[in-house]
Amino acid sequence: MVIGLRKHHIDLNEEETALVGAIDFRLDHPRHDEGHASYLANREPLMALLKSLSDRSAIPPHRLAYWTDPKFQSGRMKGSHRDIFARNGSEGREAYTHPHFLPYLRYFLFGADLPPTVMQEFEAKIGNPEWFGGSDIIGLANETRAIVRRHNLRHYSTSDEFHKLAIDNGLSHHNAESVRKRQ
Structure with missing residues (x-):
């Protein structure tokens, strides 16, 4: 684990x-x-x-x-x-x-079942969730896809984990769902 x-x-x-x-x-x-x-x-x-x-x-x-x-x-x-x-x-x-x-x-x-380096990279892309808006989600979703590829993670096992991590970091359900779907 x-x-x-x-x-x-x-x-x-x-x-x-x-x-x-x-x-x-x-x-x-x-x-x-x-x-x-x-x-x-x-x-x-x-x-x-x-x-x-x-x-x-x-x-x-x-x-x-x-x-x-x-x-x-x-x-x-x-x-x-x-x-x-x-x-x-x-x-x-x-x-x-x-x-x-x-x-x-x-x-x-x-929390999410992802390697610590992946979690840190994702959280750095979010920044302060208080300032995260609807216009930021496309960029985050694309960056998440790049993180998955860069770390050679399998999509089917990580999309839910990124969704969970997004929610844990204060993103709305709608934004977190966009992260899940983009992978």
Whole structure:
């Protein structure tokens, strides 16, 4: 797992840090039985971590919205990411302990999953988000595409990560969506 810039990490207390250390964030396991064992081992620490984070409102609202708000879902399916899990039979605890929830948890905790140098380069292109306007988005979207090519990143795995990074840096959903689509 690539961990980006520390400034995008949420603050964890000691108990939460221990719970994060007990969670296997890998999505790919060499054998099915290893993946299933990881799923079983993740359930309790994952739910305890989410409860603790929720109790103290530690997850930034825009990161929670990425999970719960339909406007952050870009595929052909309608509804939020959480709604799609529900349509596939995973609601409540089942959704949160499902192995495919791990990338959302990872985003809640650490922000976008991009190399630190890529994140710094992207953030330098944004500058101060308070001064970022609609006329700046075409340039940023083109620069993001250049960053992807320059660092030899795969488009399908990074477009969502740049979208998340744009939102974490204070860009509007509309501007962040333009960054995602331009790659």
